[in-house]
Amino acid sequence: GEVARQFGLSGTANLTEVQGRVLDPPDLKAAQDKRVELDQHCQWKLSQYQLYDPKAINCSAMVSFVPFKNSKITNQISQFAIKLTSRCDEIGISIAQHPLELRYEDITCLSNKDKLRRLLEDIAEKCNNNLQVLVCVIACKHPGYKVLKLISETEVGIMTQCCLLDNIGRPNSRYLANLALKINAKVGGSNVAMASTLKARYVGEDMHVMFMGADVNHPRPWDKLSPSIAAVVATMNWPAANIYEAKIRSQDNRKEKIVNLGDMCIKLAQMYHERNRKYAEKVVFFRDGVSEGQFNMVLDEELKEMKTAFASISYNPSITLIVAQKRHRTRLFLQDATKQGNVPPGTIVDTKIVHVKNGLDFFLCSHHGSFGTSKPAHYHVLWDENKFSSNELQSWVYNLCFTFARCTRPVSLVPPVYYADLVAYRGRLYYDGWLEAHSSSSSSSSSSSPFRFDHEMFPKLHKNIKHSMFFG
Structure with a gap:
């Protein structure tokens, strides 16, 4: 427009051309190790299979x-x-x-x-x-x-x-x-499992990898009193990596740094040890909900707290830290004019439009977009003690997207992040329900002072629930 020209700015309607690749989907198996056939959109039909590990319901x-x-x-x-x-x-x-x-x-x-x-x-x-x-x-x-x-x-x-x-x-x-x-x-x-394991060349036969995800749910912008809710999830099995446990904590209003990250990570690591009789030698930690301006906070504070917490129980895994972002304006389109629709599932772009100075980062469109334009997820590898290759990390992230329990297709965001988001939202429901009950009781009392929430009051998961995928 005229204002842009006055500042010497100009634009073009031409899209930036980038080179992309399409990753192969993983081999999936259902009951009795029957191979799952995927259609062109990487979806499978339950009418043709039984679940990989169905649990009998007796009551x-x-x-x-x-x-x-x-x-x-x-x-x-x-x-x-x-x-x-x-x-x-x-x-x-x-x-x-x-x-x-x-x-x-x-x-x-x-x-x-x-x-x-x-x-x-x-x-x-x-x-x-x-x-x-x-x-x-x-x-x-x-x-x-x-x-x-x-x-x-x-x-x-x-x-x-x-x-x-x-x-x-x-x-x-x-x-x-x-x-x-x-x-x-x-x-x-377990609904489906990968026939070919996630093991990489840097993961030995006896080594385990634990995938973790973290997110913070904030109250509405005009709410200056309600706490933010932090959630951390972790896989509890290897190499299937499709059973999760979760921890939830409340923290100060709109605080993005996860305050109790170390304590939550310790409890999840100990539970992994209890289930597998050993700790995972490698940890791949996905962080959601942070902007590029907060990367230093994640590296200097959260990563440090996690490593210190693990060391306190004599656990020293090698850690890979990845930030997952969905709030961006990048969209991918097929250059071939004869082909219509979204880019296929598994499309990777890791050149030209990525941040070379910040280390490895890539765009992955892991899902099929039935309506509208698919939005790829942007993954930033901020820390990698495991020295995984870019191809290994990209394949791992894409393969994990097929293990989401709620559907029979790959999802748009890696499941550790997806589940962390669901758990944080569930924590928000707990707080809102708890506040509703306590607000009504306090309003009926004679006290005129406003009700104040203390983080110790945040509801704790029942012992029958806390080791399950209640958020599934």
Whole structure:
């Protein structure tokens, strides 16, 4: 425009030409090591396979939260329970019987924390405290959802899977399969595995690699009082690297540095040792949510705290630190005018538009974009004690994108980061639900002083939940 010309600036409508590569997808296997066939978009159909490691569900229950109960809704929910059980069985999840307990509650129960707690405790007791999953049918999106997750996962210790009433009226096979994928991950199963392992030339036969992800969820911009929520996740198996555990902490409002990173990393490393009878010799740590101006903070403060924490338990792994970014304006298009649509999954660009001075960084479009223009993820390798080659790191990141538990296609962001984001958001729900209950109680008291939140008050995961993928 005219203003740009006055400053001597000019632009062009021509796009920058870059050289890209398309990585080969990994070989995946389902039940009985059956090889999974991928289509042109790197997706696979569950109708042709059973899950790699389905967990039997011996005790389940179902509760519906609807504004009124009639024969139509009762029949809908009963039929849904039968169809979900049948679909789970088709993909390998054995459910011993129809829901051991089937309850119908008014949707107002979600707004009454005490009543909701009594309901969940009663269901758990009726199932002899062996309940593996509680399917919750909710009439509509309700603010009580956060209270339900808070009570079930931090107070009672019940794994829940929620679904909307509108979606269960005529549930198709894909919807039921998606529910089954999430349920299997939550109860400790594995949906798909890589036939060819992630091992690289720098990883010996007896060496393990632990992948970790971290993110911070901040309150809304105008909220100056609520804490930020930090989350760290880590893989608990090798070489499959598809089972995760998570740690959540609250910290000061809008603070990006993860304050309790060292403590969370220690607990995850110890849990890895407990599961595998050894520590992982190598750690690949993915950090989400930081801008380039915060790279020094990640290197000088967070990385240092992590290494110090590991050393305090006599654990000294070699660490690779990668920052994952999605908030950028770079888009990739095919140069061939005869080909329409987005770049294919696995497209890598690591020349010309990357920051050579900052070390290795690359753009990876790992997913298929059905609608709109695909946005690649931008990965920056800030620290690499493992001396992985660029090809190895790029292949590892891309391969991991196929292991996300919720779907049958590669996702747009490496799962350790994706899961860390989900866990941080779950922590936000815990805080909001906790605050809602305590604000109502404090408003009814005679005290006129404003309520202040202390980080020690942040809800802790129940012992029945904390070692599971409750965020799956």
